[in-house]
Amino acid sequence: MPAKERTKRLLLGLIIPILVLAVWQVAVMAHLLSENLFPPPTSILQDFYEMLVSGELTHHLGISVMRAMIGFIVGGGLGLFFGLMSGLYKRAEELVDPTVQMMRTVPLLAVTPLFILWFGFGELSKILLIAMGAFFPLYVNAFLGVRNVDSKLFDVARVLEFSRLHQLTKVVLPAAMPNILLGVRLSLSTAWLCLVVAELMGADQGIGFLIQDARSYMRTGVVFVGIIIFALVGKLTDSLVRILEARLLQWRDSYRG
Amino acid sequence: MATTALEISHLNKSFRTATTVTHVLEDIRLSLKQQEFVSIIGPSGCGKSTLLKIVAGLDADYEGVVLLNGTDVTGPSKEKGFIFQEHRLFPWATVEKNIAADLSLKDPKVRSRVDEMIELVRLQGFEKAYPKQISGGMSQRVAIARALLRNPQVLLLDEPFGALDAFTRNHMQESLLEIWRQNQTSMLLVTHDIDEAIFLSNRIVVMDAKPGRIKAIISVDLNYPRNRVGGAFQQLRTQVLSALNHKEADVVGYDI
Numbered sequence: 209m210p211a212k213e214r215t216k217r218l219l220l221g222l223i224i225p226i227l228v229l230a231v232w233q234v235a236v237m238a239h240l241l242s243e244n245l246f247p248p249p250t251s252i253l254q255d256f257y258e259m260l261v262s263g264e265l266t267h268h269l270g271i272s273v274m275r276a277m278i279g280f281i282v283g284g285g286l287g288l289f290f291g292l293m294s295g296l297y298k299r300a301e302e303l304v305d306p307t308v309q310m311m312r313t314v315p316l317l318a319v320t321p322l323f324i325l326w327f328g329f330g331e332l333s334k335i336l337l338i339a340m341g342a343f344f345p346l347y348v349n350a351f352l353g354v355r356n357v358d359s360k361l362f363d364v365a366r367v368l369e370f371s372r373l374h375q376l377t378k379v380v381l382p383a384a385m386p387n388i389l390l391g392v393r394l395s396l397s398t399a400w401l402c403l404v405v406a407e408l409m410g411a412d413q414g415i416g417f418l419i420q421d422a423r424s425y426m427r428t429g430v431v432f433v434g435i436i437i438f439a440l441v442g443k444l445t446d447s448l449v450r451i452l453e454a455r456l457l458q459w460r461d462s463y464r465g
Numbered sequence: 466m467a468t469t470a471l472e473i474s475h476l477n478k479s480f481r482t483a484t485t486v487t488h489v490l491e492d493i494r495l496s497l498k499q500q501e502f503v504s505i506i507g508p509s510g511c512g513k514s515t516l517l518k519i520v521a522g523l524d525a526d527y528e529g530v531v532l533l534n535g536t537d538v539t540g541p542s543k544e545k546g547f548i549f550q551e552h553r554l555f556p557w558a559t560v561e562k563n564i565a566a567d568l569s570l571k572d573p574k575v576r577s578r579v580d581e582m583i584e585l586v587r588l589q590g591f592e593k594a595y596p597k598q599i600s601g602g603m604s605q606r607v608a609i610a611r612a613l614l615r616n617p618q619v620l621l622l623d624e625p626f627g628a629l630d631a632f633t634r635n636h637m638q639e640s641l642l643e644i645w646r647q648n649q650t651s652m653l654l655v656t657h658d659i660d661e662a663i664f665l666s667n668r669i670v671v672m673d674a675k676p677g678r679i680k681a682i683i684s685v686d687l688n689y690p691r692n693r694v695g696g697a698f699q700q701l702r703t704q705v706l707s708a709l710n711h712k713e714a715d716v717v718g719y720d721i
């Protein structure tokens with residue numbers, strides 16, 4: 209029964225996209241839309257297939273994913289660390305939080321030119337930009353998570369004489385886990401967004417480069433392929449974290465829609 | 466039943482704010498023998514929870530002396546198991562992991578002790594359940610098992626069954642008696658329920674409010690298991706009620 213319900217829901221959700229694609233295809237074939245600006249879905253699919261077979265797509269995708277991952281691990285890792293520290297220790301909060309809150313208001317797009325001036329178009333400026341984007345969501349959510357720990361459970365930890373380490377690993381971290389995972393999700397999507405920005409600014413490899421390069425040669429189909437890849441990978445990572453959430457947070461007793 | 470487990474003498478406690486001082490406990494004197502079951506009963510706000518927290522070492526701001534086995538209580542410790550009104554289980558941990566808490570179930574000694582406790586509180590089959598999947602009464606039994614695993618000298622219970630329905634409450638009282646008989650721990654129970662106090666305890670401490678002090682200590686010399694509908698039970702009920710309702714502290718002289 210649930211399987212049947214699920215296919216039903218899937219089919220219902222597919223109606224509009226399929227309709228749009230069909231209208232698009234027909235409109236181009238009837239010369240109502242410019243084929244140069246709106247290559248028909250079938251030709252985009254053709255481009256996609258060719259790039260996949262030639263290995264071009266996987267090469268650039270590999271580069272992009274690598275950049276995003278390194279940036280996420282560096283920025284997200286630091287965000288998690290400082291967020292936990294600020295949450296746990298008043299002194300750390302007083303030291304770190306004002307600066308972080310100030311930096312958080314600076315729009316990422318506005319510092320991009322600075323990064324390029326300082327570090328050039330190389331890998332460093334890209335990874336730093338991604339890391340900076342990934343830092344804040346994890347910082348904020350880790351901090352919130354720690355502060356939301358039920359103080360009644362700390363009393364329990366005191367009565368049971370938990371060591372400092374166990375207070376952290378058996379009370380604070382599990383209690384903060386829902387927030388931390390939310391932070392991971394937001395950080396990942398921000399990392400991915402920053403990757404797009406960084407690669408469109410200037411790169412000689414990666415999906416962003418692919419899009420820029422195709423634009424200058426008017427290969428609109430390839431531009432579409434790049435956009436679709438960005439969307440798919442973004443969605444995929446988000447789903448992966450959701451699966452992780454479902455596994456790690458099965459103890460939760462909250463309303464889920 | 467000879468040696469003293471817990472000794473409270475001349476205990477005074479006030480809460481201070483910037484402008485006011487509330488005198489909550491006045492000259493509390495009480496001692497608990499080993500393996501004794503003592504209940505504290507009294508009107509809301511008379512300082513029962515405050516007293517229990519002091520004994521548990523959760524509140525160190527008081528005057529007077531609290532001794533456990535002759536040594537000063539300086540902070541919380543496993544010797545003083547504490548059962549809160551709400552079960553306070555870790556929602557992310559299964560029943561067995563809640564009972565083990567900071568100990569590792571991979572340690573065979575811990576494993577067998579945890580299994581023993583699960584059997585004692587009759588939760589076999591629920592080892593892997595999460596707190597959200599079990600009832601309030603079962604959760605409270607997990608909390609009791611968690612405290613007992615640490616071999617406490619005294620178990621402090623703050624209205625542990627207050628949130629349960631009457632049927633579950635009776636059942637829990639019976640299990641607590643059984644646990645007490647098997648485990649031989651001293652018990653200090655705060656309750657609102659006169660029947661509960663009579664059903665369970667060797668002695669009942671009746672408190673007065675504002676400031677909180679001990680009005681009377683009533684011995685319950687009935688054999689376990691006690692019959693809730695018997696005449697002796699009814700008589701004690703009247704005795705506790707009249708002690709609760711008396712205005713003055715000097716109705717019944719008591720020795721500690």
Ligand SMILES: Nc1ncnc2c1ncn2[C@@H]1O[C@H](COP(=O)(O)OP(=O)(O)OP(=O)(O)O)[C@@H](O)[C@H]1O
Pocket residue numbers: 480481487489508509510511512513514515516
């Ligand atoms: N942290 C606190 N600060 C100030 N006053 C407090 C504090 N905790 C308790 N009190 C006061 O101390 C008195 C005793 O509180 P306590 O919680 O010990 O009562 P109780 O006997 O357990 O009541 P109940 O039966 O309702 O649980 C109350 O008047 C309460 O207002």
Ligand SMILES: [Mg+2]
Pocket residue numbers: 513514515623
């Ligand atoms: Mg209370």
